[in-house]
Amino acid sequence: MSRKAMVRPGGRSARVQASVHAAVRELEAEMGREALTVPLVAARAGVTPSTIYRRWGDLQELLSDVAVERLRPETAPQDKGSLGADLEAWAEQFLEEMSAPTGRAYIRDALLGDPDGSNAGQCSAYAAEQIDVVLDRAAGREENTPSVETVLDRVVAPIMYRILFRPEGLDTAYARQLVAGLTGSADR
Amino acid sequence: MSRKAMVRPGGRSARVQASVHAAVRELEAEMGREALTVPLVAARAGVTPSTIYRRWGDLQELLSDVAVERLRPETAPQDKGSLGADLEAWAEQFLEEMSAPTGRAYIRDALLGDPDGSNAGQCSAYAAEQIDVVLDRAAGREENTPSVETVLDRVVAPIMYRILFRPEGLDTAYARQLVAGLTGSADR
């Protein structure tokens, strides 16, 4: 979000940004990600290509911004009554969303056009927030809780690693197994 | 390696591929990754741009191929006398290589221009091979060994996750801590 963050909040810039993002989403849905080009997006957004080049630099950075928006979780994690059950449910859903073809495409896009790593950092922050909610809830129940860091290392990282580097045979059982390994041995 | 794999082994194709790869490495060293373009690489390699476009599709796929080559480990893991020490040494070195700016760039490139995931899979296979050597050695000493999968989940995945998503404050202590968590509790 390097450039986006500098945008003036209320006026024309905001409208341009919104219409460009909307154009990306529409065209992605209509013709697929492969078919996107800057001039095409510009035309749909009613904007000149140079506006996009100047604000985003290139297609990848624009897609990265849009991808991060789509990776933002929409709902708080479900409350299943215990830390183990909450984490399990969250991890399963996370794995399912992220390992689906569209999820993987968003992750790749987010990483891709991200010179300074801020978009990738945002993705990780989303996961950390969700985990934080689960852990706070468990702490409220006086359960023993691992740290957010530990959950990131033991659950999130393996899932993401496999999605990115070994996309074969990923299923929700894997997510359950990771959570079990964590709650079972109660590390750290 | 989708396209590269189809190349006839001995003849002109192989020479072209070698000279294109060499051109990428030279130009990367001389002018930096940002400055690379297909026409530039082609000129250095003594080849027409259309050759590159037809064989690799675009600059990203070419860079991805080259990046994977550079991520291939060059030496077998050191033998430090015990599983814990071997894993620790390997993990430290892995983290240092991968988290250095050039290592991160190669990882990103490898993931980036990799439509079918085969280059990313190769990266993971390299790590798995190295770990396999360490584990075999430990088994030969009659030590209790975790599975390769476990080491990937508990050591490699967290390191890669942090490199890609949270590049702040990574040091060898982190690698040691991951290995300690694994050998200490002897999971699975």
Add this chain to the structure above:
DNA sequence: CCCTTGAAGCAACTTATTTGCTTTAAGGTG
């Protein structure tokens, strides 16, 4: 209400990418 200023539009220009056709040379065949 009028400046200031960052961002958008426009247009000319440069560079990259695609494509049809021709030529080359590796590898197999008689």
Add this chain to the structure above:
DNA sequence: CACCTTAAAGCAAATAAGTTGCTTCAAGGG
């Protein structure tokens, strides 16, 4: 060994993308 076959390379023309200097617009501050 000369001759085919064929995948891949070269070439060049055409299209498309990306860059840039300059002009115009409109939000926000005085």
